[in-house]
Amino acid sequence: TGTGKELVARSLHTLSPRHDKPFIALNCGAVPEQIFESEMFGHEAGAFTGAGKRRIGKLEHASGGTLFLDEIESMPIALQVKLLRVLQEGALERLGSNASVRIDVRIVAAAKGDMEALIEAGGFRRDLYYRLNVVAIDLPPLRERREDIIPLFEHFLLEAAVRYQR
16 A cells, blocks of 8 residues: 555556556455445346446446456455456356356456465465466555655645646
8 A cells, every 4th residue: 555556557557558448446455345246246236235226347347448456365255256257258247147248358456465375375366366467566665665755746746636626
C-alpha cells in the first residue's frame, strides 16, 4: 500500500494497445468476502436476496482492457479457482446464470506479501500464481524510493485538482 502500484498498473494500461478500453481497479482486500463473487463475476436479477437487477462484474466491465487486482492474496480460494477457469477459457458465468459470457481481459495483479510462502501455507493457488506471473515487477516501498515521493505527490495533487475542479 502506498507504493504507487495502481499508478504503475494504469501506466502499463495506458501504454498498451488496450489503452482505449477500460481500466478497472479492484482492491481484493477491501471487498467483503460475501459479495466478492458478485463484484468479480457479476450477477443476474434474483440471483440472491437484494439482486433486483442484473449487474456486470469487474471482469466483464474490464473486457477489452485491463483489470488491476490489488492485494490479490486476499482473494478467497474458491474464487481463485473460478478466476483461473475464466482466464483459461476466456469466458465467465454471472451468479445465477448458466450462460457463458466471452471476455478478453488483461489482469495486472499486485500483492503485499511473500506469495511463495502464502502458496506453501495453502493460502493461494500455485496454478493461478503461475498463470498471473507472466511478468513480475518488484516495486519497493516508498521508504526505499524517497526520490519518487514528490513526483507521486504532484501527480495525485493534479489528479485531485482535476477531479474536484480546483
